[in-house]
Amino acid sequence: MRTNRIAVAIYLMVFLLPVCALAQTIFYVSLKGSDAGNGTRQQPFLSIGKALAVARSTHGQVIIRLFGGTYYLESPVVFTAADSRSDNETLTITSVENETVTISGGTQLKNLRWSKYKGAVWQTWVGPDLIFDQLFVNRRLQYMARYPDYDPAARFLGGTAADAVSRERAARWKNPAGGYVHALHRSEWGDFHYVIKGKDSLGELILEGGWQNNRRMGMHPVHRFVENIFEELDTAGEWYYDKQTGVLYYYPSDGLDIMTATFETPRTRHLIEFNGTEATPVKNIRISGLTLMYTLRTFMENKEPLLRSDWTIYRGGAVLFNGAVNCGISDCVIRDLGGNAVFFNNYNRYCEVSGCLISGIGASAVCFVGDPAAVRSPGFEYNEIVPLEEIDRSPGPKTSNYPASCVVYNNLMFNLGTVEKQSAGIELSMCRRITASHNTIYDVPRAGINVSEGTWGGHEIAYNDVFNTVKESGDHGSFNSWGRDRYWHPDKKKLDSIVATNFDLALLDVVEPIFLHNNRMRCDHGWDIDLDDGSSNYLIYNNLCLNGGIKLREGVNRVVDNNIMVNNTFHPHVWFKNSNDVFVHNVVATGYLPIGIHEWGKEIDYNVFPDSASLKAAWERGTDKHSVCEPLVFQDPQQGDFRLKDGSKAFETGFKNFPMDSFGVVSPKLKMLAKKIPLPVIVAVNKTGEDEAIEFMGARVKTLRTLGERSATGMDETRGVLVVSVMPGTAAAKFLQPNDVILFLNGKRIDNVGDLTEARMRVIGTSTGITIFRNQKDLRKDIDLEDNK
Missing domain, CATH: 2.160.20.10 (Single-stranded right-handed beta-helix, Pectin lyase-like)
Structure with a gap:
């Protein structure tokens, strides 16, 4: 395996050599050129195909340079074995220096004659011979007329509705044939897509599709939407193309000059x-x-x-x-x-x-x-x-x-x-x-x-x-x-x-x-x-x-x-008895969360836990005899440096710090463009029985322990997590008040701050439920654990 990697690395070093390093022939292509030309900078070819044809009979390294502009393709550029080169005679297609070259599988709609249709919707004839799968206006994607309307803030599919495929909704549509239904998988394991073939005698949609997922369990009962339905053309940025009449209908956004805007649609895969x-x-x-x-x-x-x-x-x-x-x-x-x-x-x-x-x-x-x-x-x-x-x-x-x-x-x-x-x-x-x-x-x-x-x-x-x-x-x-x-x-x-x-x-x-x-x-x-x-x-x-x-x-x-697991832990699920698995020298933020584990593999040991209770639980399961526990202190987590500080017990187990500055793209241009990873706020784990308050989404909370705390809150017994204070403007301020008691999170009973921390880590996703005690009664609320507003 390592020999293979070295071979690949050597190949890339050669493959990515600057094209100017070897003797070469350069052909030029321009949108203003002619295939009757000779392909020089002064007489460039018009088409990429012509340049490729000439390159086939040219020995040595060949570079085809394209002058700037958008090259619209009616069909793909195809390389066959006839275009193959020997190892030291590569063929490169690239741009002329400092010019932007775009290869587009679309076509630009020209000579459009827009006129008002109804309300804010405009119309123009474009002809019946276009596929019209997508529409880009001034190179921004617009949306097929859809229900519900596209909502960029929606988590799923840009907005969904349970009644999107209902007979009642379909009754509004004269002829939905050619529309599409998009839906999540019933268990959210991907998605399904269908084309609408029409309506049956009962007004139900006739659908074809649903083959896009290998676990065919049907579409989600809520998370689905329909598109390419004329009657749903009701908001800015939506469009509908009537293939029978060749008419494009469009609802322009405020401020768009529809007469001068550029309209493009793809035509090749x-x-x-x-x-x-x-x-x-x-x-x-x-x-x-x-x-x-x-x-x-x-x-x-x-x-x-x-x-x-x-x-x-x-x-x-x-x-x-x-x-x-x-x-x-x-x-x-x-x-x-x-x-x-x-x-x-x-x-x-x-x-x-x-x-x-x-x-x-x-x-x-x-x-x-x-x-x-x-x-x-x-x-x-x-x-x-x-x-x-x-x-x-x-x-x-x-x-x-x-x-x-x-x-x-x-x-x-x-x-x-x-x-x-x-x-x-x-x-x-x-x-x-x-x-x-x-x-x-x-x-x-x-x-x-x-x-x-x-x-x-x-x-x-x-x-x-x-x-x-x-x-x-x-x-x-x-x-x-x-x-x-x-x-x-x-x-x-x-x-x-x-x-x-x-x-x-x-x-x-x-x-x-x-x-x-x-x-x-x-x-x-x-x-x-x-x-x-x-x-x-x-x-x-x-x-x-x-x-x-x-x-x-x-x-x-x-x-x-x-490995280092911040704010979470190791999740072993339903292992084989003879799995032969090894889990060593890892840092976890709380105790393991096993499901259906009876045999613990070959070796589970020499790991680092944040507290003695988590380590003790591991010992009781028969693992981690040589593991240690200590509060986890990272070097500079606010800046993404999660190396453990010098003197940590972790180093005694064999754990070794590893670089924190080598993740992701390496080129300066791409680094500058890349979004920064959201760094987590460290969740302090407390399972030691101590009374220190911890932070929870902008609130300070502690284990409810004393009779005075019980009396002040009206609790029936000494249990739960007491809200000491809530910082204004934080996520916690939306659902917590001082003197509340947190009783359940994510369906787990909360008796202390350790339970709260562990329940938070068990959440798969960010949305969950919380039950609090306030004013002598339980209140249940839905919350988003990543809400930072």
């Missing part, structure tokens, strides 16, 4: 394609320094299940690598897409995505997805099993038709999954030895980095900064993985039996360990690191977890070593 095969790959081509934008949405093409993970996939993106070797994209802006940004499909080797800014993406930023035919004994749905006697026991893949030894480095990715919620910054499925390092990923509906199954391991996920994740879903993490590999069985007892008697089966697909190290992660709606359902063969070390802690569900051979 892909912008650039590398189309080769393992036998005849596309080699040694890269794209650099361009802006790529505007592709069609692909949510109705997202049908293929990715083995037993929760995912389905559309195998495509704005940049599609299919049978490429030593190819890549660097220093590009990739924005405002309807589907995936970059997709590595099946056989690809030594390719890279580096230095890119990827934002406003309808689905995922970067995907690596191999061929299911390369998988031994595959299963394609959570409940699908392969009988034990029929399992192929050969380790690893059957073929080499999958991505391997590729790199995603130094990319800024944010505002992803704007359409498809089962998406990620980086998605790995049926691939091997993928390196994802120094990426900054935030504002995503689900995981920042997702590993769909164990096939075939060897990945290195390091030095990434991942936060503001799981924003439109649930039961997930900033990093998420599944391990529903060939041995998987949905019946837990049978699965336990399989692993107990055939331990080797759990490692037949994840044949190389997955390294997860030196990342900083924060998830406010789940776990920072979530190894779910059978995830196996992981080495997890030197990670800074800022809110959600680390969860390990059943799996084998996981080593969790030298």
Whole structure:
């Protein structure tokens, strides 16, 4: 594995050499050029296709430089094996120095003749031959006429309503055919999408779709909306295109000059394609320094299940690598897409995505997805099993038709999954030895980095900064993985039996360990690191977890070593008896929170707890014989430095501080643009029985202990947490008053401040319920633990 990383690093050093370092031929392309020209700076070509055709017969290194402007594509730019170059004769497509070049999959609507329709809505004829999947006005996305109206402050889907698909609502619509229904998964595990085919004789909507999630349990009863419905065109920024008449209706925002505004709509799913095969790959081509934008949405093409993970996939993106070797994209802006940004499909080797800014993406930023035919004994749905006697026991893949030894480095990715919620910054499925390092990923509906199954391991996920994740879903993490590999069985007892008697089966697909190290992660709606359902063969070390802690569900051979969990802890769930798991040299902010754990793996020891009660609880479970406890004191948490101070007992256990300044993107340009990770306020844990007050959302609270406190509050007994004071203007001021007593948080009874702290850490997400005692009665309120207003 380490030899492979060094080889990839050497490759990147060569691959990313300045193009001026070697002898080269330069061809120029301009929107004012002519394909009858000779491609010089003075007589540039008009089309990229012409430049590529000439480059095929040109020896040596070739650079195609595009003069500034927007190049509208009717179809993708396609590289085939005929465009391949030898290793020292690369082909690069880039811009002319200091000029902005945009490759657009859209078309600009011209000669529009706007006239008033009704009220604030305008209309113009544009013709019936456009797809009209999205509309951009002055390069800002507008919204299809929808119900409920788009609300940027809504957590889910830009606003949802239970009656969005009701017969009563549909009665308002003359002909909703061609509209869409978008909904969260019933358990918030991603989403579903449907096209409306019409209404039946009872007035109910006829829907087609619902295949976009591999756990097909139906749409959420509340979180859904409809769009592309003419009668719902009722607010600024909305539009509707009548394909039958070719008329576009638009409700402009205040201040927009509709007569001079630029209107654009996408017309292609892909912008650039590398189309080769393992036998005849596309080699040694890269794209650099361009802006790529505007592709069609692909949510109705997202049908293929990715083995037993929760995912389905559309195998495509704005940049599609299919049978490429030593190819890549660097220093590009990739924005405002309807589907995936970059997709590595099946056989690809030594390719890279580096230095890119990827934002406003309808689905995922970067995907690596191999061929299911390369998988031994595959299963394609959570409940699908392969009988034990029929399992192929050969380790690893059957073929080499999958991505391997590729790199995603130094990319800024944010505002992803704007359409498809089962998406990620980086998605790995049926691939091997993928390196994802120094990426900054935030504002995503689900995981920042997702590993769909164990096939075939060897990945290195390091030095990434991942936060503001799981924003439109649930039961997930900033990093998420599944391990529903060939041995998987949905019946837990049978699965336990399989692993107990055939331990080797759990490692037949994840044949190389997955390294997860030196990342900083924060998830406010789940776990920072979530190894779910059978995830196996992981080495997890030197990670800074800022809110959600680390969860390990059943799996084998996981080593969790030298991680820091701020304001949270270790969550072991339903382990196998012979898991062989190791949890050592870690810093936790409170006691472990096990669920269904009877056997504690190979070694759980040499860890650091914040208080004696948590350590004692571990001893009573038979773990952590050599672990220690002490109040956790970090060097400078307000500035993000969570290294432990010198003299900490932690160093006696073997814990070692690790750098706190190496997370995320490394290029100065991307660093300047990246959002800063929200740093947590340290929650002080107090389980020692002492009476010190602690901070809770802007209030000072303490354990209610004395008869005087009981009398003053009117409590029936000495229990609960007393509110001593509340700072005006804080989140606590919205629901707490001095002399209140907190009785329950997140469904947990609160007897002391330790209970309060632990209950807060158990919240998956930020919203929860609190019960307080005030004026001789219990009051229940819904609160947001991250409310800073």
